Amino acid sequence: MKALHFGAGNIGRGFIGKLLADAGIQLTFADVNQVVLDAINARHEYPVHVVGEQAQVEIVKGVNAVNSTSDDIVDLVAEVDIVTTAVGPQILERIAGGIAKGLAKRSDNANSRPLNIIACENMVRGTTQLKAHVLKALPEQYHAWVEANVGFVDSAVDRIVPPSEAGSSDPLEVTVETFSEWIVDQTQFKGPLPAIPGMELTDNLMAFVERKLFTLNTGHAITAYLGQLAGHNTIREAILDPQVRAVVKGAMEESGAVLIKRYGFEADKHAAYIQKILGRFENPYLKDDVERVGRQPLRKLSAGDRLIKPTLGTLEYQLPHDNLVTGIAAALRYHSEQDPQAQELAELLAKQDVAATLAQISGLDANSDVVKAVVKAWSAMA
Numbered sequence: 356m357k358a359l360h361f362g363a364g365n366i367g368r369g370f371i372g373k374l375l376a377d378a379g380i381q382l383t384f385a386d387v388n389q390v391v392l393d394a395i396n397a398r399h400e401y402p403v404h405v406v407g408e409q410a411q412v413e414i415v416k417g418v419n420a421v422n423s424t425s426d427d428i429v430d431l432v433a434e435v436d437i438v439t440t441a442v443g444p445q446i447l448e449r450i451a452g453g454i455a456k457g458l459a460k461r462s463d464n465a466n467s468r469p470l471n472i473i474a475c476e477n478m479v480r481g482t483t484q485l486k487a488h489v490l491k492a493l494p495e496q497y498h499a500w501v502e503a504n505v506g507f508v509d510s511a512v513d514r515i516v517p518p519s520e521a522g523s524s525d526p527l528e529v530t531v532e533t534f535s536e537w538i539v540d541q542t543q544f545k546g547p548l549p550a551i552p553g554m555e556l557t558d559n560l561m562a563f564v565e566r567k568l569f570t571l572n573t574g575h576a577i578t579a580y581l582g583q584l585a586g587h588n589t590i591r592e593a594i595l596d597p598q599v600r601a602v603v604k605g606a607m608e609e610s611g612a613v614l615i616k617r618y619g620f621e622a623d624k625h626a627a628y629i630q631k632i633l634g635r636f637e638n639p640y641l642k643d644d645v646e647r648v649g650r651q652p653l654r655k656l657s658a659g660d661r662l663i664k665p666t667l668g669t670l671e672y673q674l675p676h677d678n679l680v681t682g683i684a685a686a687l688r689y690h691s692e693q694d695p696q697a698q699e700l701a702e703l704l705a706k707q708d709v710a711a712t713l714a715q716i717s718g719l720d721a722n723s724d725v726v727k728a729v730v731k732a733w734s735a736m737a
């Protein structure tokens with residue numbers, strides 16, 4: 356089997372790419388970071404430090420790399436069996452053009468071997484959104500062929516992989532936690548279901564996507580935002596702060612109440628899931644900066660993402676949301692010189708009040724009780 360993975364970054368090298376290569380699949384990474392590309396093509400292997408009580412170093416072997424903006428992409432998409440991505444939600448549209456050209460070539464070559472495409476991004480139905488970008492870039496005459504021969508498979512991906520501290524000396528070295536979870540929608544595959552160790556198949560994906568995004572990522576983001584406000588630099592420092600921890604746990608439980616109502620998760624199992632996540636945030640072997648986890652606050656405050664969507668769920672089911680509200684207020688206080696979205700947030704707040712800013716970013720009604728509650732919490736954080 357052959358695979359092409361877009362995004363040789365933390366998750367790309369530390370989880371999805373590793374999992375495909377370890378399964379004996381011939382893996383080619385596609386990226387725009389030339390230092391990383393040259394290092395992969397010079398060594399064709401890289402170390403993954405799996406940290407925890409039983410730390411170990413696993414070497415990923417037999418990998419190659421191409422530049423994502425080159426025509427190599429077209430040839431690879433025309434011949435591989437599986438395409439995966441971990442580039443960031445905002446980059447999917449940028450890689451869609453190359454994928455579309457590759458699909459056109461695959462059709463012209465009458466290569467009707469099934470191809471499955473799986474986006475591994477922190478978003479709800481990311482692959483379905485990638486498909487829309489691809490079809491927009493693909494001439495109409497190929498659409499029916501793509502529907503018949505290409506599977507666009509949505510997924511949920513979970514492993515905490517911060518940038519490696521040794522990044523400076525070895526651009527490929529990556530450090531990961533022991534926990535990992537990759538769940539894919541088995542109803543969307545074309546051809547036989549692949550048996551890849553570590554890739555779980557389900558016909559109930561939305562439950563797992565929302566459970567992960569609206570528990571781990573909700574809690575992680577609020578840990579980052581409240582952590583920054585309290586002067587903490589890392590997620591571990593922040594979650595060990597009892598005041599931060601209480602709000603984070605509360606927010607995950609408030610979101611959990613919605614998930615339990617919506618998907619029927621067992622309350623005690625979900626409580627254990629939340630406890631395990633708090634333990635993962637505490638991981639003493641991982642140095643994870645609040646700025647990484649808080650990155651792109653406008654995306655994280657958008658209607659379908661980890662802060663607003665769970666809060667909308669509490670409104671739908673008339674459930675409590677005080678801690679989620681505190682998390683949203685803290686997100687509106689997030690600042691970073693390196694993050695363009697944090698800059699844009701500051702500009703929005705400079706030219707209009709916080710209620711109008713939140714309404715613009717999240718789609719919430721500026722005069723709603725929940726926005727008034729956020730404004731009250733935000734003012735108290737000054």
Ligand SMILES: NC(=O)C1=CN([C@@H]2O[C@H](COP(=O)(O)OP(=O)(O)OC[C@H]3O[C@@H](n4cnc5c(N)ncnc54)[C@H](O)[C@@H]3O)[C@@H](O)[C@H]2O)C=CC1
Pocket residue numbers: 361362363364365366367385386387388423441442443444446449450475476477512513514515516517
């Ligand atoms: N790091 C983590 O713990 C987790 C990240 N994710 C998701 O994985 C995705 C990637 O996140 P990270 O690996 O943390 O980010 P990252 O920044 O380490 O990796 C992204 C990679 O994409 C590359 N890239 C940018 N533009 C590209 C293009 N046009 N073509 C090909 N490659 C391009 C970058 O050079 C970089 O190597 C995001 O959607 C994130 O939400 C999901 C679960 C865990």
Ligand SMILES: O=P(O)(O)OC[C@H]1O[C@](O)(CO)[C@@H](O)[C@@H]1O
Pocket residue numbers: 477512513514515516571572575576647648649650651
């Ligand atoms: O990658 P995003 O969506 O910017 O968010 C960062 C979050 O994603 C993760 O990298 C993995 O889900 C977490 O470690 C962190 O909560």
